[in-house]
Amino acid sequence: MECSNLLEAALKKGTISNSLFQGSSDKELVTDLQRTLFELGFRKELKWDNYQADGDYGKATAVAVAAFAQRNNHSSDGKVITDDLAKLILQRHDFLPEMYVLWQIHTSDLRTKKYISKGTKMSITAIQVFLNTEGYGEQLNFAKYGADGFYGNSTRNAVVKYASDHNINSDGDLLSRPLIDLFLNDINRYYGSKWTDLAEQNLPSRKSPLVLFEASNFSGKPCRADEEFVPALEKINGYAKQANVFVHVTSSFRTTTNVRGAIVKPATFSNHLAGHGIDMNVRYGNGGWANSKVLAKYPNVPEPVKYFLKLIIDDPKLRWGGNFNTTDPVHIDDHLNKDRAAWKKRYEAMQKAVQLGEV
Numbered sequence: 001m002e003c004s005n006l007l008e009a010a011l012k013k014g015t016i017s018n019s020l021f022q023g024s025s026d027k028e029l030v031t032d033l034q035r036t037l038f039e040l041g042f043r044k045e046l047k048w049d050n051y052q053a054d055g056d057y058g059k060a061t062a063v064a065v066a067a068f069a070q071r072n073n074h075s076s077d078g079k080v081i082t083d084d085l086a087k088l089i090l091q092r093h094d095f096l097p098e099m100y101v102l103w104q105i106h107t108s109d110l111r112t113k114k115y116i117s118k119g120t121k122m123s124i125t126a127i128q129v130f131l132n133t134e135g136y137g138e139q140l141n142f143a144k145y146g147a148d149g150f151y152g153n154s155t156r157n158a159v160v161k162y163a164s165d166h167n168i169n170s171d172g173d174l175l176s177r178p179l180i181d182l183f184l185n186d187i188n189r190y191y192g193s194k195w196t197d198l199a200e201q202n203l204p205s206r207k208s209p210l211v212l213f214e215a216s217n218f219s220g221k222p223c224r225a226d227e228e229f230v231p232a233l234e235k236i237n238g239y240a241k242q243a244n245v246f247v248h249v250t251s252s253f254r255t256t257t258n259v260r261g262a263i264v265k266p267a268t269f270s271n272h273l274a275g276h277g278i279d280m281n282v283r284y285g286n287g288g289w290a291n292s293k294v295l296a297k298y299p300n301v302p303e304p305v306k307y308f309l310k311l312i313i314d315d316p317k318l319r320w321g322g323n324f325n326t327t328d329p330v331h332i333d334d335h336l337n338k339d340r341a342a343w344k345k346r347y348e349a350m351q352k353a354v355q356l357g358e359v
Helices: 005-013 027-039 059-071 083-094 096-107 121-133 153-165 177-188 227-243 303-314 340-356
Strands: 210-213 218-220 223-226 245-251 277-284 288-290 331-333
Touching (some): 005 027, 005 083, 059 083, 083 096, 121 177, 121 218, 153 177, 210 340, 218 277, 223 227, 227 245, 277 303, 288 303
Parallel strands (some): 218 245
Antiparallel strands (some): 245 277, 277 288, 277 331
């Protein structure tokens, strides 16, 4: 989902209100805001069918911003984006992949699902993310475990408490229709009325190149990738298993933007845009966590992490971002962009499938 990377970069600079306001001349940043609001479901407010993402922060964009703010209990007339509002927009956008997973469960035949504990790590992670946003972090022991995709007593207790607070009987495991309906009702409160319109194309289908990669030693956010990147991901998982670590995905495939149905030429040839790169942290031992600051110290890192990174570095078909000229120690890819023609082909296939539903 990550068309919002320009918003994120602007927020990191501080005082985003200097750049994002009604009448702003920063068309590129405004376009990113509009695309993000569109993905958040505010198509009607943006008058998307008339204007799409045109880079003009006018009345329609202000209305969409105000509508988002109201749904998220934030006071705003929509005419300016403050740092706090930008953080909220980015947070809700960041949650969308997990919300799509919950939407997919909601639309499925629950007789084939039945139990949370029998679900995939991805579905369990989505439930954990959702319950944490609803205020059940204490029951989840979220500060310690985060959204790890493992079903245990903490997740069970959080589901029981959530259901009980809404007058639903639950053993914390059975995926009942009232429970999953409640999930979706609560999710809908934060998003625009059209947020589910993009759900199907953001999930795998028979003809789409998009996959949600799952494996024994992967956790974290849904790993959205091009089907042709799967062999590399399987190798990465194998190395993680060999080193006895877990790859905690923080970012994978990213969308750019489109103008009236045409995928725009990107500013960079990032492998994320073609579904051929991941950003990650590494979990090891009993609660050990290697984030970007830790990974940047390689080779002076905990032994399991060192072993894992060495396996990645020594693989001739993989790249670790810690060795880039501009270091990016959380990044792993397959160097697809060394062949610009091959990169462009996968970029267009993935962006058209996910953004436009063209497969």
